[in-house]
Amino acid sequence: MNKVVQQIKRADPEVVAGLGACGVATVHEAQGRKGLLAAYMRPIYSGASVGASAVTILAPPADNWMVHVAIEQVQAGDILVLATTSSSDAGYFGDLLATSMQARGGVGLIIDAGVRDVRDLKEMGFPVWSKAISAQGTVKETLGSVNVPVVCAGALINPGDVIVADDDGVCVVARDEAVAVLAKAQARLASEEVKRQRLEDGELGLDMYDMRERLAEKGLKYE
């Protein structure tokens, strides 16, 4: 039952990069408000943002053996996405594993558990979004799987899906929707630029979005 899928499809690197540049909030909206991981997933340092292809890990609690297995499957531009079979906040990942990831071109980690060596990771420029920061060591005793579908922090993630992460959190885009979502996200950014200028000039959202009539219909009273 425990397996490593070695051949996965990834989205086009330019599409992946483009989604990363759009950011989590925009991509989440562009794909119909889905794909967001739980809000408890926070970056270990602020200011990082990534667009990357998911290499997924399903790991036992407090056992990081499968991380080593997964790194062999990582290509340039990939990000590890680790879900656990049972709740854990142990520290599965630290600076040595990040060194190995960077040697292969891996760009980050999404983990529904804990991470450690966070100061080193920050200095290395290796971003992590995690449920916890914890030095708690893990073992290498029990198998899991690599590149199988996982539910990570409440979101279903398939290997090769596009991960977008920044200070707002983490969002997943299905691989085969990536091109379409990117187009919508870029259109949304362009449209927002126009709105931003109008709002800066003092126009109200009430007017820009024509809300007054509908508010009145719903019964809003001004006193």
Add this chain to the structure above:
Amino acid sequence: MNKVVQQIKRADPEVVAGLGACGVATVHEAQGRKGLLAAYMRPIYSGASVGASAVTILAPPADNWMVHVAIEQVQAGDILVLATTSSSDAGYFGDLLATSMQARGGVGLIIDAGVRDVRDLKEMGFPVWSKAISAQGTVKETLGSVNVPVVCAGALINPGDVIVADDDGVCVVARDEAVAVLAKAQARLASEEVKRQRLEDGELGLDMYDMRERLAEKGLKYE
């Protein structure tokens, strides 16, 4: 039942600014240790501090329609204070709304829910204290109210009350107590300055506050 109160009284701008300069811990003490919002209300970036007048919002879960309504009521020096009718950590507020707030002179947001675009907000210098950071989008379907009394993160806040917020959290001062609280807060700061010097010089709190006798009376034993 859903209404927007357009005329609210605010405290004197100099008093508001003075309270902001005193900071949360001092103001909270000066007014008899009341008015503190729950400790889960955290700034989205460190180093910001504000003193501002509250424009309050009572909003449905995951519905930010009333934020647009509220911004029309904002004057220079105001801060939005959003409470929800039912628990939510969705992202009610982002960089476009912040742009609109800044265009009107609004100085920040206190929200018992989520916020997004936090890197943009930091770059804009628009501080937010929130329960969560989340990109989760909201709808514009259900009315709420603006400038009614709200319970936000466990504290009762009336429109026009003074909000003081910094890295320690958020505190509310009733509008008609603002002058008196400011006087006490400033006196406290002056008194603390003297104490700080004595402590720096090596005097112990045990002696400076005359605690030894009372500790002995209570039965503290030294071994």
Add this chain to the structure above:
Amino acid sequence: MNKVVQQIKRADPEVVAGLGACGVATVHEAQGRKGLLAAYMRPIYSGASVGASAVTILAPPADNWMVHVAIEQVQAGDILVLATTSSSDAGYFGDLLATSMQARGGVGLIIDAGVRDVRDLKEMGFPVWSKAISAQGTVKETLGSVNVPVVCAGALINPGDVIVADDDGVCVVARDEAVAVLAKAQARLASEEVKRQRLEDGELGLDMYDMRERLAEKGLKYE
């Protein structure tokens, strides 16, 4: 029953400093993965790290009287470790107490409760690891004890034990194990340096740690 133990044994200052330099994750591993405080103990600002001797406090909820008592027991290189008799997130400690600590050579605070004036503490370079940040004031009404064994954030800490804390959290080393743990921690660091170089050069953990055979024995399948 409430007492202050005035004579406590401390580890050798060089050993304490050495442990601090090794960091939490390494020390935790070196001593057999024990001694870690709960992951909810977070630094109030990033980048700080300490190795220090524990002066322990057992305090009532929302009552910081014993902090004043404890500071008299502090020597250069000590850190306060505060546990409560009943859960509290009130703000027991702020800039005045930190001033007093620094005047005596104290280097930080570990507190299973709240702290305030966090911006001042950051500017003073006084690190704190806490459960909460809260301006909530405390009283001085009920006795506790100083320099007794305490359970702080799930870890047993005796007075004079060595505290190691950094961005990964907090770890305690028993005083009489400090020398041995330091030796193991330094050996571990040396060994990690070699591994880091190999990983940087592209070697996989799978090979460096000889994992492939055991993975196959356990039944891992590659597809």
Add this chain to the structure above:
Amino acid sequence: MNKVVQQIKRADPEVVAGLGACGVATVHEAQGRKGLLAAYMRPIYSGASVGASAVTILAPPADNWMVHVAIEQVQAGDILVLATTSSSDAGYFGDLLATSMQARGGVGLIIDAGVRDVRDLKEMGFPVWSKAISAQGTVKETLGSVNVPVVCAGALINPGDVIVADDDGVCVVARDEAVAVLAKAQARLASEEVKRQRLEDGELGLDMYDMRERLAEKGLKYE
């Protein structure tokens, strides 16, 4: 600043009892979906329900002195409502205080903190809705207030307000709205009785509430 208000107005006992009989969900709806305390307030045993007038307590953390003060203010049909000035889960209340309450005709306790002796309380038929169950003892050192407005579990409660509590949680009705809310609640119950019969007979909510057209307008697709 610490005071005991001895004269409070209460709603008519028949109105209070009537609201209690309607139950939390119905009363909450009848008054426009407000007044609900946070969902973490749970009964210590199932099956109890009350309608009662609030005698409010604002108490320090882990200090139950004011409970004794409040009981003197209790009349037949009253319920204690305790909020704390700082978060606590200590056990403020047990079987002796419940005995005293019952001797005065008091009917229960709503407490945003902890309670103990819960098996005894169940046997006595003294219902409590609390944030926690904890044997942790409290002190009698610091004053609070009795019969002042409090924010309890996120809801504003004034002395003399009507408390409705059952297995669904706790709801507060403002004293001067009690008569009107009761009328609406009873009308709602009558209307629900009709609906229940129709649903039992197999009619769908989709038809009974005429939802199909609006769903189609909104764009719902059937496949």
Add this chain to the structure above:
Amino acid sequence: MNKVVQQIKRADPEVVAGLGACGVATVHEAQGRKGLLAAYMRPIYSGASVGASAVTILAPPADNWMVHVAIEQVQAGDILVLATTSSSDAGYFGDLLATSMQARGGVGLIIDAGVRDVRDLKEMGFPVWSKAISAQGTVKETLGSVNVPVVCAGALINPGDVIVADDDGVCVVARDEAVAVLAKAQARLASEEVKRQRLEDGELGLDMYDMRERLAEKGLKYE
């Protein structure tokens, strides 16, 4: 994007019933320790157990419109499984909806949000496993979907999957694995019966499972 899938495949009713009779812990083990929903999903009353086919709902926060839509899709032996697009603990479901469910042969509800009228539901024998109990009312403003794949409390659930729920929590079995899992679960129950007898007779697990040698190999010391 919002849709209702009307034709779903269900597992054989005898298989569904058989899985329900095996219970959550056994079924979870039998299918390789997968499919468990998060431990915060608790029954509103103890003693209930179900095996049923999932009719899934993806609903907006605090909006129960789709529950009405879903009930039309319910057949005898079905259970509703509700996930939200954004975190909510509002009370989506009460006794009227349960009446409608029972009229159609529906047997329960799994909801990653809140439920109300819990005493009535208990009296009706309508079991619910939920994240919260809350009287908080919901609206009918925003569409969701029915019978689409959902992630509910961390588990992926497809329409027609088999839900097993009892006092231990909730587990999902993929529809097309149901027959195989049932066979394994029943074999496991039979095997456990033998073990139970041996343990009752005083045999130790250490001996029954032949653990002593492996413990010694791993290095366990007896003192």
Add this chain to the structure above:
Amino acid sequence: MNKVVQQIKRADPEVVAGLGACGVATVHEAQGRKGLLAAYMRPIYSGASVGASAVTILAPPADNWMVHVAIEQVQAGDILVLATTSSSDAGYFGDLLATSMQARGGVGLIIDAGVRDVRDLKEMGFPVWSKAISAQGTVKETLGSVNVPVVCAGALINPGDVIVADDDGVCVVARDEAVAVLAKAQARLASEEVKRQRLEDGELGLDMYDMRERLAEKGLKYE
């Protein structure tokens, strides 16, 4: 480092039983308000109470191997106390292990993790106080220790200490203090019986405990 201590001292069985009969709240008070485990430790069914000698287990996360090892060390009147080396809510214990415990005269389980088969355990009359209820399976891969000191739910527990547990939670009494604590607890119960009668007769705590003068001194005002 992993060991099983086979010889532990236990308190006198009559003393253990006597403490159990006094209950958690009384014992906790009698020993100076210490020894209480965290309030999140809840019984899996209400109405159970125990006094028993602790056989302690330090176990890895989601690994219940040491439970089997510990049961061999159990004598009549013992209770298992399980702490983990890293946070876990997996289901370490179910009906088979309880059968084995009962065969040896073991009377219950205190576990800072999860438990399953809770309906069976209730029917067997085998009480458990746990952090979670979860069917999540565990492995048998990593050693821990038996009968070493552990920190369980925030309390230090040595093997052979007396555990008292009931609907109020769990309390530990050090073995060598058990006789003295029992005497104080029984005296406390006798004294409470007198107070209960006086309170039933309508006397107020304010008068029975002579509180009025001290309240006035502290400045309490009656309005």
